[in-house]
Structure formats: C-alpha cells, structure tokens
Amino acid sequence: MSRTITRHPGLNLGPAHDDDATDVREELVFGFWVFMMSDLIIFGMLFATYVTMLGATAGGPTPHDVLDIRPAFTETMLLLASSFTFGMASLALKYRQGRRHLVGWLLVTLVLGLAFVGHELHEFVSMFHAGYVPSRSGYLSSFFSLVPLHGLHVTFASLWLIAILFQIAVYGIDSQVKNGLLRLAILWHFLDIVWIGIFSLVYLGGAA
Amino acid sequence: MTVTEILFGRLGWDALPFWHMLQNPTFKSVINDLIASGAGLMVVLGALVVVAGVSWLGKWGYLWREWLTSPDHKRIGIMFIVIALVMLARAIVEAVFMRAQQAVGLNGGFLTAEHFGQLFTTHGTIMVFFMGMPFLTGVINYVMPLQIGARDLSFPVLNLVSLGLTAAGAALVMVSLVLEPFSTGGWTGYAPFTELSYNPGAGVDYWIWAVSLSTFSSTLSGINFAVTIYKKRAPGMTLFRMPLFTWTALCTAILMIFGMPPLTVATGLLALDRYLDFHMFTTDLGGNMMNYVNLFWAFGHPEVYILILPAFGVFSEVFATFSGKRLYGYTVLVMATICIAVLSFTVWLHHFFTMGQSANVNAAFGIATMLIGIPTGVKVYDWMLTMYRGRVRMSVPMIYAVGFILLFVLGGMSGVILATPSVDYQVHNSLFLVAHFHNMLIPGVLFGMLAAVNYWFPKAFGFRLEERWGRRAAWLWILGFMLAFFPLYVLGMMGMPRRSVSFTNPAYLPWTVIAGIGALVALAALACLLLQLWVSVRDRDHNRVFAGDPWDGRSLEWATSAPPPEYNFPVIPEIYGRDAFMLEKDGGTPFQAPTQYQDIVMPANSAMGVIIGAAGFAAAFALTWYMWWLVVLSAVVMIGAAIARGFVRTTHYVISADEVRRTHEYWLREVEATTPIRRSQEQSGANRGRAVPPVEGAVQ
Numbered sequence: 040m041s042r043t044i045t046r047h048p049g050l051n052l053g054p055a056h057d058d059d060a061t062d063v064r065e066e067l068v069f070g071f072w073v074f075m076m077s078d079l080i081i082f083g084m085l086f087a088t089y090v091t092m093l094g095a096t097a098g099g100p101t102p103h104d105v106l107d108i109r110p111a112f113t114e115t116m117l118l119l120a121s122s123f124t125f126g127m128a129s130l131a132l133k134y135r136q137g138r139r140h141l142v143g144w145l146l147v148t149l150v151l152g153l154a155f156v157g158h159e160l161h162e163f164v165s166m167f168h169a170g171y172v173p174s175r176s177g178y179l180s181s182f183f184s185l186v187p188l189h190g191l192h193v194t195f196a197s198l199w200l201i202a203i204l205f206q207i208a209v210y211g212i213d214s215q216v217k218n219g220l221l222r223l224a225i226l227w228h229f230l231d232i233v234w235i236g237i238f239s240l241v242y243l244g245g246a247a
Numbered sequence: 248m249t250v251t252e253i254l255f256g257r258l259g260w261d262a263l264p265f266w267h268m269l270q271n272p273t274f275k276s277v278i279n280d281l282i283a284s285g286a287g288l289m290v291v292l293g294a295l296v297v298v299a300g301v302s303w304l305g306k307w308g309y310l311w312r313e314w315l316t317s318p319d320h321k322r323i324g325i326m327f328i329v330i331a332l333v334m335l336a337r338a339i340v341e342a343v344f345m346r347a348q349q350a351v352g353l354n355g356g357f358l359t360a361e362h363f364g365q366l367f368t369t370h371g372t373i374m375v376f377f378m379g380m381p382f383l384t385g386v387i388n389y390v391m392p393l394q395i396g397a398r399d400l401s402f403p404v405l406n407l408v409s410l411g412l413t414a415a416g417a418a419l420v421m422v423s424l425v426l427e428p429f430s431t432g433g434w435t436g437y438a439p440f441t442e443l444s445y446n447p448g449a450g451v452d453y454w455i456w457a458v459s460l461s462t463f464s465s466t467l468s469g470i471n472f473a474v475t476i477y478k479k480r481a482p483g484m485t486l487f488r489m490p491l492f493t494w495t496a497l498c499t500a501i502l503m504i505f506g507m508p509p510l511t512v513a514t515g516l517l518a519l520d521r522y523l524d525f526h527m528f529t530t531d532l533g534g535n536m537m538n539y540v541n542l543f544w545a546f547g548h549p550e551v552y553i554l555i556l557p558a559f560g561v562f563s564e565v566f567a568t569f570s571g572k573r574l575y576g577y578t579v580l581v582m583a584t585i586c587i588a589v590l591s592f593t594v595w596l597h598h599f600f601t602m603g604q605s606a607n608v609n610a611a612f613g614i615a616t617m618l619i620g621i622p623t624g625v626k627v628y629d630w631m632l633t634m635y636r637g638r639v640r641m642s643v644p645m646i647y648a649v650g651f652i653l654l655f656v657l658g659g660m661s662g663v664i665l666a667t668p669s670v671d672y673q674v675h676n677s678l679f680l681v682a683h684f685h686n687m688l689i690p691g692v693l694f695g696m697l698a699a700v701n702y703w704f705p706k707a708f709g710f711r712l713e714e715r716w717g718r719r720a721a722w723l724w725i726l727g728f729m730l731a732f733f734p735l736y737v738l739g740m741m742g743m744p745r746r747s748v749s750f751t752n753p754a755y756l757p758w759t760v761i762a763g764i765g766a767l768v769a770l771a772a773l774a775c776l777l778l779q780l781w782v783s784v785r786d787r788d789h790n791r792v793f794a795g796d797p798w799d800g801r802s803l804e805w806a807t808s809a810p811p812p813e814y815n816f817p818v819i820p821e822i823y824g825r826d827a828f829m830l831e832k833d834g835g836t837p838f839q840a841p842t843q844y845q846d847i848v849m850p851a852n853s854a855m856g857v858i859i860g861a862a863g864f865a866a867a868f869a870l871t872w873y874m875w876w877l878v879v880l881s882a883v884v885m886i887g888a889a890i891a892r893g894f895v896r897t898t899h900y901v902i903s904a905d906e907v908r909r910t911h912e913y914w915l916r917e918v919e920a921t922t923p924i925r926r927s928q929e930q931s932g933a934n935r936g937r938a939v940p941p942v943e944g945a946v947q
Binding site: 065066069070073074076077078080081084085088091092095096097099173174175176177178179180181183184198202203205206209210213215219 | 509512534
C-alpha cells in the first residue's frame with residue numbers, strides 16, 4: 040500500500056499502528072470533530088444566554104455573591120491536570136509504551152476527572168445550602184443551565200473512559216480501543232477548553 | 248403517593264379523547280371529541296392493521312433482518328420516506344379540518360379554540376419535523392452515496408440511530424392523538440405561553456420531547472452526511488464534479504450540524520423551566536422570553552434552508568435530465584447554494600421585527616433577508632436556461648419542477664415584501680405570512696420531494712411509477728395549493744390574524760370558503776398520489792426497469808441496476824468529469840465488466856437503532872406523563888446499549904468476490920438483452936431501463 044500515514048486532525052497514530060483501519064479511523068476522528076463543533080454551538084448558545092442574564096437577579100444574589108473563585112480554581116487545576124495525563128496516555132498509545140503505561144495514565148486521568156466532578160458537586164451543594172438555587176432568579180437559572188452541563192459532559196466522558204478500560208481488559212489494545220481513545224481524547228481536551236471559557240467568563244467575570 | 252401515581256404519573260382517564268364528552272356532553276364538546284376520538288381510533292387501527300398484516304404474512308423475521316436492523320443506506324432512506332408519507336397524510340387531514348373550520352368560522356364554527364390550537368400546532372410540527380425532515384433525510388440517504396460512488400454512509404449504525412430517533416418522535420406525536428392533549432403553542436412553542444404557569448398540561452411536554460428527538464436525529468444525520476461527502480467520494484469525484492443534488496445535501500448537512508443545536512438549547516431550557524422550576528423564559532424572577540425567540544429562530548431560519556436546499560438539488564437533477572442537457576451554470580449554482588447556506592445564519596431576526604428592536608437593527612436584518620433573493624434568483628435563471636433549447640419532456644417530475652419555478656418565484660416576491668420591516672409591521676402575524684411560507688414550502692419542499700419520489704422510485708424499486716395518476720396528482724397539488732393559499736394573501740391584507748379559530752368580519756367569508764375548497768383539492772391530490780402508488784405496484788411487471796437507466800440519466804446512480812445491489816458498485820468507479828454516467832455513455836463505454844472482482848466488506852446488521860429508538864420513545868413518553876421510573880429505566884437502557892456497542896467486535900461481514908461477480912454478470916447480461924429506447928418511448932412499457940446511446944444519434 041502506498042498510503043503511509045493518515046492526515047486527520049488530532050493525534051495520528053501513524054504506520055506502526057496500521058491495522059487495516061486507517062480509512063475507518065480517519066472518518067471516525069473527522070466525524071467526531073464535526074460532532075464536537077455541533078456540541079460547541081450548544082455551549083456557545085448557553086454562554087450567550089448566560090451573558091444576557093447577568094443582570095436578571097430579580098433582587099436576589101448577584102454573580103458577585105454567588106461565585107466563589109477558590110473551588111473553581113481547584114476544579115480548573117484538576118481538569119487541566121487530567122488533560123495533561125490524558126495527553127501522556129495518548130503518547131503512551133502512539134509510541135507503544137505498553138499496556139501498563141497506557142492504563143496507568145488513563146486511571147490517573149479518570150481519578151482526576153471524577154475528582155473534578157465530585158468537587159463541582161460539592162460546590163453546587165454548598166450553593167444550594169446558601170439558597171442559591173435556580174428557581175431563585177433568571178441569573179441563577181442560566182448559571183445552572185451552563186455550568187452543570189459541562190459537569191455532565193465530564194461525567195459521561197468518565198463513564199466512557201471506564202468502558203474503554205474494560206474493553207482493554209477484554210480485548211487488549213486493539214483497533215477499536217485505539218479508535219475509542221482517539222475520540223475520547225478529543226472530547227476530553229474539548230471539555231477542558233469549554234471549562235477555560237466557563238472559568239474566564241463566569242468565575243473571573245463574577246469575581247471582577 | 249399511590250401505586251397508580253408512581254406507575255402512571257399524571258396519566259389518567261381524562262387523557263382519553265372522549266373523556267370530556269362523557270363528563271360534560273354539550274353539542275360542541277361531542278362534535279370535537281368525536282373528531283378527536285376518530286383520529287385516535289385511526290392511530291390504533293392503523294397500528295393494529297400493520298401488526299396483524301405483518302403477522303399474517305409471517306414477515307416479522309424479514310422485517311427485522313432486512314429493514315429494521317439493516318444498516319443499508321438505501322433501506323434506511325426508504326424507511327425515512329415511509330415515515331414522512333404517513334405523517335404527511337395525517338398533517339394534510341388536519342389542514343383540511345382547519346380550512347373547514349375557517350370556511351364556516353364566521354361567529355363560531357364547529358371546533359373549539361383548544362382543538363383548533365392543537366390542530367395548527369401538530370400540523371406545523373409534523374410538516375416541519377416529521378414530514379419535511381424525514382423526507383429530505385430519506386432522499387439524501389438513498390441518493391447521495393450512489394451519486395458519489397460510495398458503498399454506504401460513513402457511519403451506518405449511527406444512521407440507524409437517526410432513523411430510530413425520528414421514528415420515536417413521530418410515534419410520540421401519533422400517541423398524543425390517543426392520550427391527549429398535544430400543545431397549543433404552535434410549531435414554534437413560544438414562551439412564556441408554553442411555560443408551566445400558562446400551560447400546565449402534558450401538551451407542551453409532548454411537543455418538547457417529540458421535537459427534541461427529531462433534533463437529535465437531524466444533528467446526527469447532518470454529521471453523517473457531511474463526513475460521507477467529504478471522505479467517501481470515489482476516486483476522481485472532486486467537489487466540483489459532484490452532482491448538484493449532492494452539493495445541496497452537503498450544504499444542508501452543514502446547516503443541520505450548526506442549525507439544530509440552538510433548538511436543542513431552546514427546548515432544553517424550556518424543559519428546565521417546566522420540570523425543575525428554572526426561570527429562563529418565565530414572566531417573573533428575571534426570565535427573558537426574548538432569549539427563547541432568538542434561540543428558536545437561530546435554529547428556525549437555517550431550518551428553512553435545510554428544508555429547501557435538497558429540493559433545489561432535486562430540481563437541478565430533474566431539469567437537466569428531462570431537458571436532455573447538462574445543467575446550465577453548474578458552478579454558479581454551487582456558489583449560489585453556498586451563499587444561501589451562509590446567509591441563512593444572518594437573517595433570523597426577521598421572524599420578529601415587531602418584538603422591540605431598534606429600527607436600525609431591523610433594517611440590517613431586512614437587507615440581509617433581501618440579499619438571499621439574489622442567489623435564489625440566480626438559481627431560477629439557471630434552471631430556465633437549462634430548459635432553454637433543450638428537448639423538454641413533461642414527465643411527472645418535470646410538472647412538479649415547472650410548477651415549482653412559477654409558484655416559488657411568486658412566494659419569493661411576497662418574501663421580499665415581508666422582509667421590509669415597515670411592511671412587516673402591517674401584515675405580521677396575519678394570514679399573509681401563512682400564505683407566504685406555504686408558498687415557499689409547498690412548491691419548494693413538497694413538490695421537490697414528490698418530484699424526487701417520481702424520479703428515483705424506479706431506481707429504488709426496479710419499476711417506474713404509473714404516469715397517469717402521477718400527472719393527476721401533480722396538477723391537483725398545484726391547483727389545490729393555489730386555491731388554498733392565494734386567498735390567504737388577500738385575507739392577510741384584509742387583516743385576518745393567523746391561527747384564528749373564528750372571526751366576525753363577513754368580508755372574510757368568500758375567501759375562507761375558496762381556501763377550504765383548495766384544501767379539499769389538495770386532499771384529492773393526496774388520494775391520487777396513493778392511487779398512483781397502488782396502481783404502480785399492481786402493474787409493476789409492466790414497468791420494470793432492471794437495467795437501471797429509465798430516464799437517460801446523467802449521474803452515477805443510474806449506472807447501477809434497479810434496485811442496486813446492497814454494495815451499490817461491484818468495484819468503486821473512477822470518475823473523469825461531471826455527469827459521470829453520461830460521459831461513459833457519450834464515450835460508448837457504459838456497462839463495463841471490471842477486470843477483477845474483490846471481496847466487499849459491508850457493515851453488519853445492528854439492533855442499535857431499534858433499541859435507542861424504543862428507549863427514546865419510552866423516555867419521552869415517560870417525561871411527558873411524569874413516570875419517573877420509566878425515565879430512569881430508559882436512560883439506563885440507552886447508556887447500557889451504547890456501552891455494550893463498544894464491546895461488539897464483529898461489526899462487518901464480507902461478500903465474496905465470486906458472488907459479486909455473479910450478480911454483476913447477471914445484470915450485464917440483462918442489460919445486453921434489453922432493447923435501448925428513444926426518449927419518445929420513455930413513458931411506454933418499452934422502457935426497460937436502457938437508453939439509446941448518444942453515439943447512435945440519440946437526438947431523441
């Protein structure tokens with residue numbers, strides 16, 4: 040075959056991994072990018088809606104009252120670290136550093152991801168205790184329609200990661216596992232970027 | 248909470264369509280409930296007839312293996328179109344009831360306002376989400392891979408999931424006839440009218456979840472189509488060699504990818520308001536209804552072009568084929584399509600000129616709206632110049648196409664009128680608007696899709712559709728449309744508001760009566776369409792076109808047998824120019840046997856579509872009626888199915904080179920034995936699907 044490498048956007052696994060799946064892989068990864076674009080529109084719409092609702096506090100708590108930058112900063116660090124470890128997992132996959140390396144980095148990523156979700160849930164619970172509930176005002180509604188949706192995404196991404204870990208346990212690092220990891224990596228980094236948006240616009244904006 | 252409440256949520260006996268009539272029998276309630284019960288009965292009987300019919304024929308296994316779990320894009324396309332036709336029939340009957348109501352609506356009429364509200368809401372919702380969308384998705388599904396020389400879409404199982412979600416949404420709308428009510432908020436579902444405080448019943452929830460299912464389905468279809476067109480074209484099929492229908496499919500797919508998410512957000516936030524006491528669009532505590540309107544139309548305007556672009560594609564193919572000429576101004580048509588797709592994101596505000604923006608903002612959006620008329624006008628000229636000096640055959644698709652050009656230009660004119668904000672202030676929310684958008688959508692989408700059915704049916708089923716009933720249907724659609732909607736322009740100018748259950752101005756009466764007659768003519772057109780299908784199936788042996796090229800076609804789909812084999816092409820063709828098949832015929836080299844056959848790998852059957860569709864329906868139904876246990880159960884099923892799918896490793900199967908060779912050689916022998924015909928014999932039984940080649944002087 041004259042075709043040596045695939046040129047889809049994202050991590051190309053290259054010829055060493057050519058297990059008769061290059062065309063399929065290119066389409067899958069490209070398709071997933073397109074799906075991410077579509078998902079990004081959802082977040083974009085919610086960001087825009089959030090901005091229009093900043094003043095809609097209905098005499099209730101303002102963004103300044105509601106938002107605490109400290110837990111959000113911790114969450115940011117957890118998520119950024121998880122993106123780094125996922126990157127290490129991708130490199131372990133690309134350079135065939137063996138199953139132990141790959142699974143190890145994936146497990147660290149999973150723990151960080153779940154820690155993020157847990158920390159965020161804890162933040163929401165304390166907001167609820169303080170009376171900052173979505174039914175209080177339009178502003179709080181828009182906060183709770185945007186930020187938890189990101190958390191929900193991270194939850195599903197973690198679920199996907201667990202499923203792939205089980206696939207590795209059953210089938211080893213076969214072609215489909217690789218395809219799954221390539222796409223999950225895109226989702227994971229995408230959620231990182233969305234979180235940067237949330238942290239900048241919602242939390243830093245609220246602290247200002 | 249009692250056990251019944253836990254099991255059935257808020258679903259009670261009062262959801263039955265005849266409950267109100269039994270509780271409170273007045274003349275009007277009896278009439279309305281009889282109509283509603285009749286409709287519900289039709290749904291139940293229809294379902295029973297289908298189940299009984301399939302059981303009687305012993306075809307459950309066949310249905311499951313060959314259709315419901317088949318990842319073949321052709322089968323999936325046909326199933327999408329079947330859904331669209333069923334929903335079309337229902338929505339037309341609803342239209343007839345609305346027109347009948349307004350024909351006798353002076354100071355009353357026979358329908359209650361509530362019933363009328365449900366009628367115009369379901370009519371609009373169905374026609375957009377469950378007639379138009381499945382129809383065009385089905386046609387693209389069927390035709391596009393054949394036109395680009397591909398064996399299937401990029402993601403066949405995802406395609407099944409799309410089908411399952413659309414079927415689930417359609418089923419939900421159908422079930423709402425048996426367990427009432429549906430929303431009265433119109434197909435746009437404007438908040439705050441659709442908020443819990445004004446609309447506490449199940450109606451709006453039915454609407455939210457039916458539309459959401461359709462939205463997810465269309466987003467996934469859009470991704471599937473776009474990736475297929477970018478990645479699966481045959482060698483040599485460059486972008487500017489693609490048939491125009493495929494170009495419009497690409498632009499529609501891109502619009503779906505970017506246009507559907509805002510609707511997901513709008514209905515999702517509305518659901519949060521209704522279920523979890525959010526205040527996104529409520530009238531109190533800081534809710535802002537304008538956000539809903541903006542989100543909705545950020546979807547809604549691209550949606551208009553999602554609907555119309557594939558129809559433009561169909562007409563482009565039809566004009567070229569039945570004029571015996573190559574398409575005039577191909578490059579310009581492509582450019583115009585792209586322009587329309589881009590501009591469609593810049594005009595959403597014209598749907599609410601009167602809702603409080605400054606005059607400058609209105610002016611900007613008015614001008615952007617008028618700009619869309621330019622590429623559309625270019626297209627109309629290109630189509631006319633395609634016919635110019637062609638040998639035009641007035642076949643059934645051509646009747647639809649010519650009717651489309653004349654009527655669509657008229658509708659476009661009224662669109663430019665509406666795009667002027669100062670005029671819009673006068674006629675907004677009147678029947679003038681209703682006349683305008685029906686003037687675009689019926690000649691555009693409906694005629695386009697019916698032309699597509701007449702044009703590609705022989706490819707899909709191996710026999711031509713009967714022409715006589717086809718012509719009757721086409722002319723009756725054109726006539727019915729004109730009778731039903733031209734009076735609405737007048738009524739709108741006279742000031743009659745849209746969605747009025749009744750009126751007090753006797754001057755409206757003659758016009759509403761004419762419109763009522765028009766609706767009956769459209770109903771007759773539907774009957775002709777069904778008769779056409781019936782007669783065609785009955786006489787199918789007379790009209791077989793196994794050789795596959797009944798219209799002297801130009802693009803690649805006509806280079807296969809009718810119906811094509813599951814894998815479409817025995818070997819992936821090399822493409823050397825536009826109108827690939829016509830080039831082969833011109834060169835005298837169609838129907839070649841390849842030097843070598845290879846094994847073909849095809850996607851294996853999958854139950855994912857059925858599982859996700861069934862669970863999606865259950866989840867939507869349960870959310871509507873507050874059956875929380877069922878919501879959780881369906882969610883678990885869906886997530887579980889997705890995870891389980893990740894563990895499946897036998898996702899493909901192989902068709903041996905030998906089998907491919909046998910099938911192909913059989914077809915080639917049949918083609919050889921088929922007498923080529925001239926275009927003058929196109930509509931006779933002599934047309935067996937092979938055209939006289941151009942080299943033999945086929946000036947027809």
